[in-house]
Amino acid sequence: MKAKGLLSLLAFSEKRSGILLMLREEPRTLKEINDYFKVTSPEIIPQIRKLEKENLIFQQGKKYFLTEVGQIVTKSFNQLFRTLKIFENNMEFWKEHEISGIPEEFWTRLYELGNYKIFESTPTEIFKPHEEYIKNLLKSKWIKGVSPALHPEYPETITMLAEGGASISIVVTRDVLEKLQKEYKNELLKYMSCENASLRISDEEIKVAFTASDKFLSMRFFLKVGTYDFYKNIISYEKSALKLGEDLFSYYEKRSEKVELQDF
Secondary structure (H helix, E strand, O other), rough: OOOOHHHHHHHHHHHHHHHHHHHHHHEEEEEHHHHHHOHHHHHHHHHHHHHHHHHEEEOOOOOEOOHHHHHHHHHHHHHHHHHHHHHOOHHHHHHHHHHOOOOOHHHHHHHHOOOOOOOOOOOOOOHHHHHHHHHOOOOOOOEEEEOOOOOOHHHHHHHHHHHHOOOOOOOOOOOHHHHHHHOOHHHHHHHHHHOOEEEEEOOOOEEEEEEOOOOEEEEEEEOOOEEEEOOOEEEEHHHHHHHHHHHHHHHHHHHHHEHHHOOO
């Protein structure tokens, strides 16, 4: 079967693609496959035979396994499936925000957000995104963040966490650093005096704010009209999301310069 035919084999059958995703987790018996789809054997066997014919799965004993080709195809298909799920569940959010604020090399990893949740301000809970963010921040033992914007409560909170022993690394834009120096000098000096705290500056235009920690990943985007969205915040607790956040921080860390205490 040609690649186009193989794509059709999976894309146009929820059962066939579902079987592959099941077997990616672990080998399954025919009964387990039947029970999952709530169907009888005569209904599912034709789909299994098609997958066997195209060298995607094979039977050994009573269980079905992925072939090596099946493992490769399913891994890519799984990423596509999870990526589509990321967007389709909250398409209005992604439509109004600048996804391009994330470096392009990370676009294909957005599926790692997993089962994320969007916390949004409401008329009765204006500060809901902020409160949820702070609640998670206070539980964290290490924190890595990038910020092109500054909330008035963050300098004091971050400094308190650093003084309490949390390992913290922050990358800010030059505008944010200047604001810190001008309006939060005391907090800045206290933060910089902590051995477990690091501050770096980036002269690039950063269009995404995020915080990765041992507990959660928080992300905020700019709206397509150009303003920073303080009122909607993505939070994920998935391990894959934490890894995504760490890698994204490393990207900005390598492209920034360390700020020293003597600079002030």
